Amino acid sequence: MRLIMTLLAIAALPAATFVALDLCIPKAAAATSDADALYRQHCLACHGENRLGGAGPALLPESLGRLKPAEAKKVIRDGRPASQMAAYGHLLDDGQIQALTDYLYTPPAVAPQWTDADLRASHRLLADVRKLPDTPQHGADPLNLFVVVEAGNHQVRILDGDRFEELAKFQSHFALHGGPKFSPDGRFVYFASRDGWISVYDLHNLTMIAEVRAGLNTRNLAVSNDGRWALVGNYLPGELVVLDARDLSLVKRIPAKGLDGTISRVSAVYTAPPRDSFVVALKDVQEVWELSYAGTPTFEPRRIPAADFLDDFSFTPDYRQLLATSRKAKGGQVIDLDSGKALTDIPLPGMPHLGSGIYWQRDGQWVFATPNVSQGLISVLDMQSWKLIEEIPTEGPGFFMRSHADSKYAWTDVFFGPNNDAIHLIDKQSLKVAHTLRPMPGKNAAHVEFTRDGKHLLLSVWDTDGALLVIESDTLKEIKRIPMNKPSGKYNVGNKIGFVEGTSH
Ligand code: HEC
Incomplete structure (x- = not known):
């Protein structure tokens, strides 16, 4: 009986070995040069359906804005050290890697969607703030902490700014963008990632509170000076997303639609504390938006028409004037936020x-x-x-x-x-x-x-x-x-x- 079992096992071996080998050999990959099929076979498991991301980052043209195609090709061939991104050079030939690279820089046939349902489904509450102590639990001066973004390995470290010792360290979402923002009392810090993940972290208790994916490609976020609202500026979809700053639940989505009907990418959002408002820079329409959050806000944008595409803002200390880069002004343009008028160009x-x-x-x-x-x-x-x-x-x-x-x-x-x-x-x-x-x-x-x-x-x-x-x-x-x-x-x-x-x- 035992002999028969052994014989059966040996007989079964070649077939099993064959299946295992077949998975490793680039035969299946070589059978097709169709980049979409290659993507589905090798990349989808991590980079997601429609390239929207998953365990790996989103791979849409918007997502890859800062990565040159030649670098992307190198990442696919050689992988990224100390990450899940393995090297594919031994599995795919140069033509296939090139085809995959070209594919990643081409917009998908169907424009990617991010619905209210997608957004809500991504929302995760990780701790109940009401059950956490509302005083600092770390012994350091809460107003002299540093939040340090370690971009090379997507980590965040919290440092005591008196002793320069680390209090906490945690993994962030892939590629934080635009600088973390704080609640007015300094207890909560908010992060935005390239792929639209917004997170809120409690600096008193050194713990993550909530996260949500507010879009597919995000520029940055701003927090109101009453600590109630977080505003997210997205490239994809071109819109603003208002979140409840306490738990990141969805409050409102506002398409960044210009007066001429163009849907714009949002370059950046800012908070203007003395004005109780958010100020918004738009990439594709010649407008500056201001959204008041005083009282019970409706977040209807006040539109300030501009004579150019204005980007990359700075403000006077009283937030009355805005300084923006402007191609037409060959440098900067100053806008008075009360009158909405351009005051001067600064070549x-x-x-x-x-x-x-x-x-x-x-x-x-x-x-x-x-x-x-x-x-x-x-x-x-x-x-x-x-x-x-x-x-x-x-x-x-x-x-x-x-x-x-x-x-x-x-x-x-x-x-x-x-x-x-x-x-x-x-x-x-x-x-x-x-x-x-x-x-x-x-x-x-x-x-x-x-x-x-x-x-x-x-x-x-x-x-x-x-x-x-x-x-x-x-x-x-x-x-x-x-x-x-x-x-x-x-x-x-x-x-x-x-x-x-x-x-x-
Ligand atoms: C096991 C999961 C996994 C698989 C499978 C995978 N990747 Fe990745 N990929 C990642 C992770 C994680 C990163 C981010 C690495 C880092 O931390 O920089 C990444 C990064 C990348 C980047 C760089 C993105 C950027 O913005 O810097 C490219 C390009 C890429 N992958 C392409 C591919 C392609 C093409 C395939 C299929 C041939 C593939 N990946 C398969 C997990 C994976």
């Missing part, structure tokens, strides 16, 4: 990055300084007359700029080009470069954020083997180095909820 060279610009006081006047992503210079403007006061040459185009009311320097990176390991310290009064640091030579020095008291700052070295450096603002001495994988932004709770000068909002 600026290259491509100013106004959203990263900061303001400070110089000789009793507010000045505004902006980095430039295409030229090595910082433009400094008088915020009264909007005249250019100074053009400060730098070692290359930059991305971020930061300061603190108690710091004499404005810190700006040289994000692009061969000198991207340099960081300039601009004297806020003389408007000259006072120091140039190279914190980790050969590695990209980037975003800076100050502690609440301005005595220290955290600097990102944006590299796979990068680090977060803690620097003393007066002596410029490095006092701590925390290794990290591409730390991007970091956000100080007190500075952010105070909308203080020197940081972007």
